[in-house]
Amino acid sequence: MNAVINATIPTKDDFLTEDVDFAEISSLPIDHPGAHDPAYRNRRNYIAELAANYRHDPTHRIPDVDYTREEIEVWRYVFTQLEEVQQRRACSFYLQAKRDLGLHADAIPQLRELSYKLNLFTGFRLAPIEGLVETRAFLTWLEKRTMLCTQYVRHHSRPDYTPEPDIVHEAIGHIPMFTNPDFADFSNMVGYGARIADEQQLIELGRLYWWTVEFGLIEEGSEIKAFGAGLLSSFSELENCFNPNVPKQKFDLRTVINTEFDYSMMQPVLFIIPSYGYLKEITKEFIGSF
Helix, strand or coil, X not given: CCCCCCCCCCCHHHCCCCCCCECCCCCCCCCCCCCCCHHHXXXXXXXXXXXXXXXXXXXXXXXXXXXXXXXXXHHHHHHHHHHHHHHHHECHHHHHHHHHHCCXXXXXXXXXXXXXXXXXXXXXXXXXXXXXXXXXXXXXXXXXXXXXXXXXXXXXXXXXXXXXXXXXXXXHHHHHHXXXXXXXXXXXXXXXXXXXXXXXHHHHHHHHHHHHHHCEEEEECCEEEECCHHHHCCHHHHHHCCCCCCCEEECCHHHHHCCCCCCCCCCCCEEEECCHHHHHHHHHHHHHCC
């Protein structure tokens, strides 16, 4: 073990203040569901501006978003669609965390309230960001026990699909898992690793993140359950991953960090961890070898 990794306790000075590289919001890819909807692009730009203002606000007060009826309907559709399948497929900790955070179908949660609650559980917090963030920058903020989160909502024409993270993916998929101390510490270690990693190690960390945080499975008694945000926030992914034709392998670090992924397709293989504590320890050993 070449490094000792401890949780970084955040202070006021750690809040996101510098500029971060992110994808241009107004220039959506031509195949994006909202690319040809000027009203949607304007709305995205408005919400992105709130995030930019946060970074330069000395009080660092996360701005609330006054979500429209259309946006709330998108949230309600996804939340309701997922409810039944999550009860069957999601890990028990996640289901309890949703209740602890007060997530429900009738209102899109505000990042400020969720951040406050997370901080009470594990010392993690949230910070609004305009859009997609470069890998190292995004992961490094986890070392400060901070997850960068978008606040916009996917386009109403495709409520079951988003080509990039939105508040639906963040709040339904990612945020509940940060109430777990072992998962929070694991994320903290990934952030430390991203800061010191060389380019190849960063690629490997990205794969570890993808096959766990986004698409991870966990043993729960005699059953296999989902804990990855990409699974928990997508009806089709959550159902597909339990298809017997989708290979599910016991977690092996070397295999995981050498397995490429394609975000544009259903995942062709998944990995099963025995526990969050195991994931934390194996990641600590891995990053300690950097």
